Amino acid sequence: MKAVILAAGEGKRCRPLTLTRSKVMLPVANKPILEHIINALVKNDIKEIILVVGYKKERIMDYFEDGINFGVKIKYVEQKAQIGTAHAILQARDLIGKDDEKFVVVNGDNIIGPDAIADLIIGEEGDATLLTCKKDNVSGYGVIVAKGKKVVEIIEKPKTLVSHLINTGIYLFKSDIFDMIEKTSISTTGEYAITDTLQMMIDEGMPVTTAITNAEWLDAAYSWNLLEANTIVLGDFETDISKAKIEDSVSIKGSVSIGRNTTIRSGSYIVGPVVIGDNCDIGPNVVILPSTSIGNNVSVASFTYIKNSILMNDIRIGTHSNISSSVVGSNVTTGPNFITEEGEKLIIILENELHEAGKLGTVIGDDTDIGGNVLVRAGKMVSSNCRISSGKTISEDVPTNALIN
Numbered sequence: 205m206k207a208v209i210l211a212a213g214e215g216k217r218c219r220p221l222t223l224t225r226s227k228v229m230l231p232v233a234n235k236p237i238l239e240h241i242i243n244a245l246v247k248n249d250i251k252e253i254i255l256v257v258g259y260k261k262e263r264i265m266d267y268f269e270d271g272i273n274f275g276v277k278i279k280y281v282e283q284k285a286q287i288g289t290a291h292a293i294l295q296a297r298d299l300i301g302k303d304d305e306k307f308v309v310v311n312g313d314n315i316i317g318p319d320a321i322a323d324l325i326i327g328e329e330g331d332a333t334l335l336t337c338k339k340d341n342v343s344g345y346g347v348i349v350a351k352g353k354k355v356v357e358i359i360e361k362p363k364t365l366v367s368h369l370i371n372t373g374i375y376l377f378k379s380d381i382f383d384m385i386e387k388t389s390i391s392t393t394g395e396y397a398i399t400d401t402l403q404m405m406i407d408e409g410m411p412v413t414t415a416i417t418n419a420e421w422l423d424a425a426y427s428w429n430l431l432e433a434n435t436i437v438l439g440d441f442e443t444d445i446s447k448a449k450i451e452d453s454v455s456i457k458g459s460v461s462i463g464r465n466t467t468i469r470s471g472s473y474i475v476g477p478v479v480i481g482d483n484c485d486i487g488p489n490v491v492i493l494p495s496t497s498i499g500n501n502v503s504v505a506s507f508t509y510i511k512n513s514i515l516m517n518d519i520r521i522g523t524h525s526n527i528s529s530s531v532v533g534s535n536v537t538t539g540p541n542f543i544t545e546e547g548e549k550l551i552i553i554l555e556n557e558l559h560e561a562g563k564l565g566t567v568i569g570d571d572t573d574i575g576g577n578v579l580v581r582a583g584k585m586v587s588s589n590c591r592i593s594s595g596k597t598i599s600e601d602v603p604t605n606a607l608i609n
C-alpha cells in the first residue's frame with residue numbers, strides 16, 4: 205500500500221523555529237517529526253510514500269532523498285500554494301493508481317507511533333476511514349460525531365465542546381476520493397479542506413467511518429510543546445553509549461544514547477532519558493538531566509547545566525551556563541554564563557493571541573549569537589539571526605535579525 209504525507213505547510217505556530225525549516229523537520233528525540241511518521245508507516249509495510257512538499261521543500265528533499273536510507277521509496281509532489289488539506293492530497297493524484305486502490309494519508313506534522321497506523325488499517329471500512337482519538341482538550345482540532353463506526357458529522361475546530369473524539373488527520377481513502385475533492389467547495393477561510401470533502405460524502409450518503417486509536421499521537425502545536433513530545437518519545441529510548449568516547453569519572457544513569465565520535469569529558473553527570481548526537485564535545489563537569497536531546501556537532505563547555513531541553517545541530521554553549529526547558533535552534537552560539545530562567549504556566553503572546561505554556565525557559569531561532577552573561581527571562585523568545593551582546597537581560601521577545609547591544 206502507498207501513503208501520502210502532507211508536508212507542504214510552514215507550521216507558523218512553531219515560529220521562530222519554522223522560519224528556517226518547516227514544522228515537519230523540527231527534531232524530536234534527534235529525528236525530524238516526519239522521520240518518526242515515515243518509520244511508523246514503514247513498520248506497517250508501506251512500500252511507497254508520496255511526500256507533498258511546498259514551504260522550504262529543499263530541506264525535506266535533501267534529508268530524505270529517494271527514501272532508500274529510510275527503507276521506503278519516496279516520491280515528491282509540490283503544492284505550490286498552501287490552500288488546504290484537500291488541495292494538498294489532490295497533488296498526489298497522478299502517483300496513486302486507479303481501480304479503487306486504497307492508500308493512507310497522514311498529516312506530516314504530528315508524531316505517530318506504528319500502532320496508530322495499524323489501528324487505521326485494521327479498523328478500515330467503507331469509502332473513507334478517519335483515525336480518531338479521545339482527548340480531554342479538543343481545542344484547535346477537528347472533532348467528529350459518530351454512531352458506532354459511522355461518522356455522522358465532522359466539525360472543524362468548533363468554538364464549543366461538541367465531542368471528545370478528535371480527527372488525527374490520518375485517513376484511509378480509495379482513489380475515488382480525488383473526484384470528491386474536485387467537487388469540494390472552498391471554505392469560509394479560503395481553503396479546500398479534506399474535512400469538507402468528508403462532510404460532503406456523508407451528506408451524499410456515502411459510508412465514512414472512524415477507527416479509534418489509543419496509540420501514540422502527539423501534536424506539537426506550538427514550539428514549547430516540542431518539549432513535551434520530546435519527553436514522551438525519549439521515554440522509549442534504550443541506552444547505547446558504545447560509539448562514544450567516555451572519559452574517566454563520567455557518571456551515566458538511566459537510558460542515555462550517545463552518537464559516534466562524541467566525547468563526554470570527565471566529571472560530567474548525565475541522567476536519562478537523554479540523547480546526544482554525533483561529533484559532540486561535552487564537558488568536563490557538565491550536568492545533563494532528563495529529558496534532553498542534543499543534536500550533532502554541539503559543544504557544551506565546562507560546568508554547564510542542561511535540563512529538559514532540545515538543542516539542535518551545530519551549537520556552542522559557553523561555560524557555566526544553565527539551560528532549562530528550552531529549545532535552541534541550529535547554529536546558535538552562547539558565551540559563558542548564559543542563563544535561561546524557567547517559568548511555569550506562562551502566558552505567551554503569539555500573533556496577538558494568548559497561550560498558556562507549561563514549563564518553559566526560552567525558544568531560540570537558528571543562526572543566533574548570544575554573548576556572555578546573558579539572562580533570558582522565562583517565556584521570552586529570541587528569533588533567528590539575532591546578535592545579543594554580553595551582559596544583556598532579555599525581558600521582551602527578540603524579533604528576527606535583531607541586534608541588541
Ligand SMILES: CC(=O)N[C@H]1[C@@H](OP(=O)(O)O)O[C@H](CO)[C@@H](O)[C@@H]1O
Pocket residue numbers: 289311314344345346347360361370371372373397398399423
Ligand atoms: C481542514 C483539516 O484538514 N483539518 C485537520 C487538520 O488541521 P490543521 O489545522 O490543518 O492541522 O489536522 C488536525 C489534526 O492535526 C485535524 O484535527 C483537523 O481536522
